Every structure is written in C-alpha cells, then in structure tokens.
Amino acid sequence: MHILIIGAAGMVGRKLAQRLAQDGTLDGKLVAKATLHDVVMPSAPIGASFESVLLASDFSLPGEAAKLLAGRPDVIFHLAAIVSGEAEQNFDLGYRINLTGTMELFAAIRAIGDGYHPRVVFTSSIAVYGAPFPEVIGDEFFTTPLTSYGTQKAIGELLLSDYSRKGFFDGIAIRLPTICVRPGKPNKAASGFFSNIIREPLAGEDAILPVSESVRHWHTSPRSAVGFLMHAASLDLNLVGPRRALAMPGLSVTVGEQIEALRKVAGDRVVARIRRLPDLAIIKIVDGWATRLDAKRATELGFTTETSFEEIIRVHIDDELDGKIA
C-alpha cells in the first residue's frame, strides 16, 4: 500500500506518519511506501519499515499536484492548509492554497483516469459552521462559515462529495474539532490559546488567555485526530453514502473547565502561570465558532475521542512530555 500525505510537515501530518511507521499497516494492509509532501521539506518518520519519499513544493501551482500522484498512491491524506488566522489576514494566500490547491489536487486525481480510484481523506474543520448556533449542532446543520478558512473548507467538502459521487475517487471529509493540546510553538491559528494555556504552564512557562473563561469550545487530542484519519482511511464508505462530510466527535468544555482540569492534573502552581490579557480580534473570531456538536453519524461509524479534558491533558503529558510536568 502506498500512502500520500499532503501537509506532512504539519503537526498532524507528522504524527500521522509516525503512527503509520509504528503500525506498519493501514486497514490491515502493509504500508510499502509513504510519499510525504509539504511546502517545506518534511522529515521521514522514525523507525519506519517502509520507504519514505520526501517532497517540497507549492501544490497549488499548475502541474504540481500531478507530480504528487506519479506513484498512484492508494490513500491520499490531504491535510495541507493555511490556518484560520492567516487565511483571514491574507485573502489571496488562503484561497490559493485552501481552495485552488484542493481543486488542483482533485482535478489531477481525475485526470489520471484509467481506473485509478484512491481513497481521499480531507481534513475539514468545525470552522464550516458560523454563529448563531442551536444549543447543539446536529449532523444536518448548515454550513455558514464566518471566516474565509471555513468557507474554503466547506467548498472543499462539496467538491469532495461531488468527485466521489462521480466516481473520480473515494473521498471522505472529516470536520476536526480544535486540536488540543497542540504541541510545539504557537502557529497563526486564532484557536492557539486553547492549547497555549495548557501546554505552556505544564512546561513551566507563562501563557496568555485572550478570552473569557466562559468561552465554550469543541476539542479533541492530537492522538484522537490521528485516530480519526486512520479510521477514515479504513472505513467502508458505502456506509457513509453520498454525504461525505462528517463532524468528528469531540469534547465540549469552557475555558474555565479546561483550567479546572489542569488544576486537577497539575495543581495550583501550574494554573497560576495563566495570565489574562483580552484580545478583541481573537474574541471576535472565537465568538463565531461552534461550541457543542452531536457527532452522531461519526460516532455510529466508529470514530472515538476522549471523554474528559483531564484525559486530553494526560494524553499531552504522555505523548509530548514523557510523563513529566515542570
């Protein structure tokens, strides 16, 4: 089995490649080769028994997407994106990567023809929803994004469903919750603080909280996100039918509940490292985001996530901190 990851230098892409290296299989089949692509050169996963081909390019440019498909990968994970905050600031860049890039990729898959019919797993986002919301967002709630990023993801979902319906590939779009605790340095996502207020204090650093503690949001761990991708790549999509965009399960908590979970896991000393500094731009963006979903379809299809925010924090401590709190 040959796997292509587009966006392989990103946090989720790296963890996915590492998981494939660890498992050695996907959907019970041996992974023989992984093509890892990003706009910057990705690194090969450690300890893989398969060959890793590393590529760097701008896949939104004409002809570039076709190069990624030269080895006719069986499974394509499309994780590449300009994140929400940056896509909002840079309209042209966001549309070029998040929309044109996706369109070029899908068109390039179709152009191969000759019976080529890969599985395509596309990471969408809860940013496809826009306020005002019902108490709980169900599987049939409409997509009225309030950011360009959310718009681009919603369009990607529509294209993926149409290309799948026409038989050009077998696609599934998964709407990821906000990923928490995001390891490493902050990126330009407006949602960064949800992770910063946990990760930095656990590492002995101060963190800034730019919104009120009453802000409620929808989370999953990086480990669960990789689990969603693996499951989406393995699932019988006949069970999914023509509606190929699925909201993933998550955990709905307020910032206050996040902080209390941190207190339970790591104590007052760690919590004291969170500093309040309201940021009106962040407050305005976050105000339009989804707070609670009922991911009924995905749950029935076997997608699973954490059941408490303490569990999400412990996943971070296990996976990123070797079990140690500063």
Next chain:
Amino acid sequence: MHILIIGAAGMVGRKLAQRLAQDGTLDGKLVAKATLHDVVMPSAPIGASFESVLLASDFSLPGEAAKLLAGRPDVIFHLAAIVSGEAEQNFDLGYRINLTGTMELFAAIRAIGDGYHPRVVFTSSIAVYGAPFPEVIGDEFFTTPLTSYGTQKAIGELLLSDYSRKGFFDGIAIRLPTICVRPGKPNKAASGFFSNIIREPLAGEDAILPVSESVRHWHTSPRSAVGFLMHAASLDLNLVGPRRALAMPGLSVTVGEQIEALRKVAGDRVVARIRRLPDLAIIKIVDGWATRLDAKRATELGFTTETSFEEIIRVHIDDELDGKIA
C-alpha cells in the same frame, strides 16, 4: 443607475431586462443604462428608455469578467449557468462556467477596489439540497447536492457570503424553485418536463411525462422569479446578515396536482395531450430533489409567489399566450 445582467439571453434574463424596461426604475432609482451579457448575443428589451449595451463572450475566460465591469455597474445580476442536465453530462463545461466563471466574476469585482461595492444578486437553486429530506426543508437545512450543478451553486453561495462579509461587494444568493411554466422550447434542464406538460398541451401539442404523478416538487412562475430578483436588488441586506443564501418561496405540488390544475383551467381536452413515457435517467435525478420548503426567512423579508398552481398556469396564459388556449 447602471445594471449588468450576466445571462441576459436566457429566459429569466430576458424577462428581467423587459421588466426593467417597463418599470424604468429599480429600488426607486432611474435606470440609466443596462449592460446585457451572455455567451450568445442578447437582444435589447423593447421600449426601454435607458441605453442597452449588448455583449457576448465567455465570462469564465481570464480577463473577460473585468470587461463586463468596465462601466462599474451598481447592480449585477449573475444568472449565467450551464443547466443541471448539461452540467451533469459535461463535467468540465459545468465547472468551467458555473464555478470558474463565478469565481472570475467575484475576483474581478474585488480587483477594482477603490470603494467599488456593487449589489450582486446570484441565482442559486434548490438543487443545493440533496435527498433524503425532512418532511419540510427549513432555512437551516444543510446543502448536500446530488448533482454537479447543485454543487457549483452551493459553492457560489459560499463564495458570495465570504466576499460580502469581507466587504468586496454586497451580495445575495436566491435559491430559485423550479420555474414553471417555462416558456419557449425545452432546454437541457432535467426539470423541463414540469413545464412541458403544461405548456405544450396549452399550445395544442403533445407532451411527455417521464415520471410518476406522485412526484412532488417546488415551483414558482417566471413572473415571480423576476419579482424575486427585483426585490433582492432592492432589499436592505443589513436585514439579511451574514447568511446571504436565501431559499425563495414556492408552491409544493405533485405532478398529479399540476395536471388537475391544468384540467380546471383548460379542460380534459388539453389534459389528454399528456403522454406517459417513463425515463429512468430523469426519474433518478428528480428522486434526489427537494419537494417542499419552508422559506420563512425570505417570506419575512418580503419575497412573494403564487398561492395555487392554477394561478401559475394563468400567469403563463396571460404572459405568454395572450390569454388564449389552443
């Protein structure tokens, strides 16, 4: 006031231009100029007191959309589309006109900058919905199109909302019901028979019914469709908010009810001209279409339509047949 109609040679475009010529005003302002564009040369409306500029081009080609905007129209009606049946048969053509064309137009408006902020009225369609449906489709039901045409319209709506939110223009997308009774010759729309079974018998011709009489669908007259466009161009969009795609009001009737209305208006002799000839391709497409909506938002915003199918038939007899039945 300068008005641009893209798709001005189509049935709705022609009727809209004629209505503007008749009224002489839009939203209480004098129409000074109309730019009428289509892929084939449109004709000027009869009896207009304003100047009509007639243009033919493929607006999806680079640079063509900008030419349509040279006179900086105050209101842009974007009606151009490859219809559902043809977009389904010709994937590339449908995407090029219905998606690339729309993207080129929106980008060209944005590129003018300099405070240019026209009203953009985009005709979307109930084809953005895909079965299975609830008993009644509400304003917050999601868009899961089952045709490429519906996909392209849903994407156009998303782009229009995002461009409007970013302040590049002031857009509104109106989801038209199937237009019935469509005058003239059949086009390639899969929905053509809904009109054929009324129009042809009234003109003394036989018509083919390719589906069962139990098929339920959502209709409005050409006169109401033009009314929607005029209202959409005049409406204060602050009342609409960021969710710029609105389902238009319509009338939900079965084919059997259409036929009984025809019988009431025109008698058994006319109804006898309908011949049953099932077409599996049409049956399959129509099976995925919306049957009944609750267009609550649009109704509250003042959009109106007919209240019985007899009224729809009488509109056709008045507007197209000079009141005479063959």
